[in-house]
Amino acid sequence: MNLLFGALSMGLVLSLLGLGVYISYRILDTFDLTVDGSFAFGAVIAGVLLTRGLASFWASAAGFLAGMVAGAISGAVHRRLGVSRLLSGLLVATALYSLDLLIMGGGDISLASTRTLPTQAFDLWLRFGGPESGARIFGIEVSARTLATFLSMLPAVGTAVFLVDRFFRTSLGLAMRATGDNAQMARSVGIDDARVFIAGLAVSNGLVGLSGALFAQYQGFVTIQMSVGMLVMGLAAVAIAEGVLRGRSLGARIAGVVGGSIVLRLVVALALAAGLPANTLKLVTAALMLAVLVVPDMIRRRRLTPVTG
Amino acid sequence: MTTHPAPEAVDMSEAFVHGAAKVVPPPTLEVRDLSHTFERGTANEVRALSDVNLTLAPGDFVTVVGMNGSGKSTLLNAVAGAFLPDSGQILLDGEDVTRQGEFRRACHVGRVFQDPLKGTAPNLTVAENLSLALDRTRNPFVLRWALTGSRRAELRERVRTLQLGLEDRLDTRIGMLSGGERQALTLLMATLVKPSLLLLDEHTAALDPRSVEQVVKLTERVVSSQRLTTLMVTHSMHQAVQLGDRVLMMHRGRVVREIRGREKQQLRVENLLATFDQLRSMELLDESAADMLRRLYV
Numbered sequence: 001m002n003l004l005f006g007a008l009s010m011g012l013v014l015s016l017l018g019l020g021v022y023i024s025y026r027i028l029d030t031f032d033l034t035v036d037g038s039f040a041f042g043a044v045i046a047g048v049l050l051t052r053g054l055a056s057f058w059a060s061a062a063g064f065l066a067g068m069v070a071g072a073i074s075g076a077v078h079r080r081l082g083v084s085r086l087l088s089g090l091l092v093a094t095a096l097y098s099l100d101l102l103i104m105g106g107g108d109i110s111l112a113s114t115r116t117l118p119t120q121a122f123d124l125w126l127r128f129g130g131p132e133s134g135a136r137i138f139g140i141e142v143s144a145r146t147l148a149t150f151l152s153m154l155p156a157v158g159t160a161v162f163l164v165d166r167f168f169r170t171s172l173g174l175a176m177r178a179t180g181d182n183a184q185m186a187r188s189v190g191i192d193d194a195r196v197f198i199a200g201l202a203v204s205n206g207l208v209g210l211s212g213a214l215f216a217q218y219q220g221f222v223t224i225q226m227s228v229g230m231l232v233m234g235l236a237a238v239a240i241a242e243g244v245l246r247g248r249s250l251g252a253r254i255a256g257v258v259g260g261s262i263v264l265r266l267v268v269a270l271a272l273a274a275g276l277p278a279n280t281l282k283l284v285t286a287a288l289m290l291a292v293l294v295v296p297d298m299i300r301r302r303r304l305t306p307v308t309g
Numbered sequence: 310m311t312t313h314p315a316p317e318a319v320d321m322s323e324a325f326v327h328g329a330a331k332v333v334p335p336p337t338l339e340v341r342d343l344s345h346t347f348e349r350g351t352a353n354e355v356r357a358l359s360d361v362n363l364t365l366a367p368g369d370f371v372t373v374v375g376m377n378g379s380g381k382s383t384l385l386n387a388v389a390g391a392f393l394p395d396s397g398q399i400l401l402d403g404e405d406v407t408r409q410g411e412f413r414r415a416c417h418v419g420r421v422f423q424d425p426l427k428g429t430a431p432n433l434t435v436a437e438n439l440s441l442a443l444d445r446t447r448n449p450f451v452l453r454w455a456l457t458g459s460r461r462a463e464l465r466e467r468v469r470t471l472q473l474g475l476e477d478r479l480d481t482r483i484g485m486l487s488g489g490e491r492q493a494l495t496l497l498m499a500t501l502v503k504p505s506l507l508l509l510d511e512h513t514a515a516l517d518p519r520s521v522e523q524v525v526k527l528t529e530r531v532v533s534s535q536r537l538t539t540l541m542v543t544h545s546m547h548q549a550v551q552l553g554d555r556v557l558m559m560h561r562g563r564v565v566r567e568i569r570g571r572e573k574q575q576l577r578v579e580n581l582l583a584t585f586d587q588l589r590s591m592e593l594l595d596e597s598a599a600d601m602l603r604r605l606y607v
Contacts, residue, residue, distance in 0.1 A: 169454060169455055169456070170452045170453060170454060170455055171444060171447070171449040171450075171451070171452060171453050171454075171455050172449045172450055172452055173455070174433075174437055174440065174441060174449070174455040174456075175441065175449035177430070177432070177433060177437075178430045178433060178437075178438075178441055181430035181431060181432045181433060182426075182427070182429065182430040182431065184422075184427050184428075185427065185428055185429055185430045185438075185441075186412075186430070186441075187411045187412040187415060188389075188411070188412075188415050188420045188422075188428065188499075189415060189441045189442045189444070189445050189498065190412055190413070190415040190416045190444075190445045190446060191412055191441070191449060192410075192412050192413075193412065195450075196449065199450070
């Protein structure tokens with residue numbers, strides 16, 4: 001049960017990363033390598049502000065803003081300076097790596113002595129009389145800290161996901177979808193597609209930065225290692241969502257990405273519980289991603305095979 | 310390069326004299342000495358436009374015909390702002406827009422493309438596509454809900470005027486519709502907010518015969534009911550004869566013939582074809598003789 005709730009919390013936190021990747025990869029139809037950089041950048045900014053005593057809400061918001069700035073710069077380097085979309089993301093991510101080290105003054109910072117969302121939730125849990133030992137759910141023990149973490153991440157991520165869903169129903173959200181779907185059409189109805197694209201990457205990386213900020217609070221420390229392989233993680237969540245749901249409404253696809261991210265963490269948690277060493281995590285992610293990319297198509301093709309003879 | 314007598318210059322000075330007495334509204338579209346060469350300095354160099362002059366007064370409906378590579382679509386793209394021309398000027402409602410970006414011009418210019426896939430966003434619904442077109446002149450960064458109930462009702466009424474039954478399919482992804490339906494919707498989107506100028510770029514060329522007829526009828530209806538100033542490029546001599554009140558014939562980047570007034574009313578497809586044959590035989594002559602013939606036409 002601890003493992004399950006841990007995976008759920010982590011899945012929720014990383015679902016914002018998944019949504020960020022979904023926005024750049026599917027809605028804006030680009031391949032944004034800024035993601036690795038902006039995830040760690042959001043974590044670093046939030047982490048440093050937490051150690052300076054800023055409230056966790058504002059530190060998380062700062063992580064969102066940090067990601068937005070990174071995304072906007074990346075988008076501007078691509079659309080205003082004409083650097084290719086892959087290189088612009090790579091450039092910004094590389095620059096952020098050094099910036100992270102400079103801001104942290106080292107390779108990692110501990111958040112153990114700061115008031116993060118999970119520790120605040122744990123305090124609340126105790127204040128409202130929750131037993132320190134934890135609770136029994138379906139007859140199985142869950143530690144109070146794990147439960148508090150889950151209960152703090154649920155509303156935080158839920159609010160963010162709700163706002164994303166609403167955002168894509170506004171004039172700007174619709175303009176972004178049109179720009180990614182058919183830039184020529186967007187221009188011919190008077191949309192400044194370059195500006196909208198830059199704003200889209202800002203929103204996308206803002207969510208990634210927020211995900212990084214929450215992830216740092218979830219695990220209680222920030223490390224430069226957080227900038228490795230996050231894009232693939234986000235893409236895997238998107239791939240799982242699309243393997244299961246196809247051509248549904250926007251709301252369903254947003255929910256799908258959240259679900260995909262949680263499924264990914266559950267699979268990883270199960271793999272760990274089954275005794276796979278932690279070093280194989282990326283391997284598990286890659287294998288799962290390959291499976292969801294290939295298997296649904298294989299099943300579909302088998303169904304379509306005409307019966308002969 | 311030989312110097313041409315410039316009839317435009319005379320027209321303009323006349324307008325100026327009249328202007329002193331009463332205010333003459335600026336023409337909707339004015340193209341002055343527009344020239345453009347693609348791939349300059351390479352083996353593929355193409356002089357797509359040479360000194361094109363064109364004026365559309367408010368309410369004019371002009372069709373442009375020409376062979377492949379005559380520069381007719383290039384002219385339309387230049388007016389739409391798809392590229393920056395080498396030289397010359399483009400004025401919309403008297404304002405010089407030569408250096409203005411495509412999206413900025415789109416606030417006043419409606420456009421329908423040859424490719425029915427170009428004018429609509431396939432993964433957005435019919436209502437969402439139309440909603441974007443309805444917001445042509447509004448800044449999307451000023452946040453508001455894209456589709457409210459009242460907007461949907463308004464859009465439904467506008468779609469009903471197409472008489473294609475699409476008003477019941479507002480929530481269908483537009484990519485699911487046929488080319489003809491998409492083109493009809495693109496035409497509606499281009500005119501949802503009345504544009505100063507409507508550009509039609511061979512907008513029936515990629516459609517099946519039944520859809521062609523539908524879209525041509527719709528074009529006629531929309532243009533006449535809103536009295537739209539329209540510049541239409543067409544590959545179809547029939548359409549050039551049937552639609553509009555002026556025909557421009559383009560050849561090798563030049564406007565070689567302009568048919569207007571009574572001559573346009575009496576124009577038949579055979580007349581146009583004969584002119585094209587003359588042009589083709591001219592091709593066989595050397596450049597100086599061709600230039601002489603051309604001057605006879607201009």
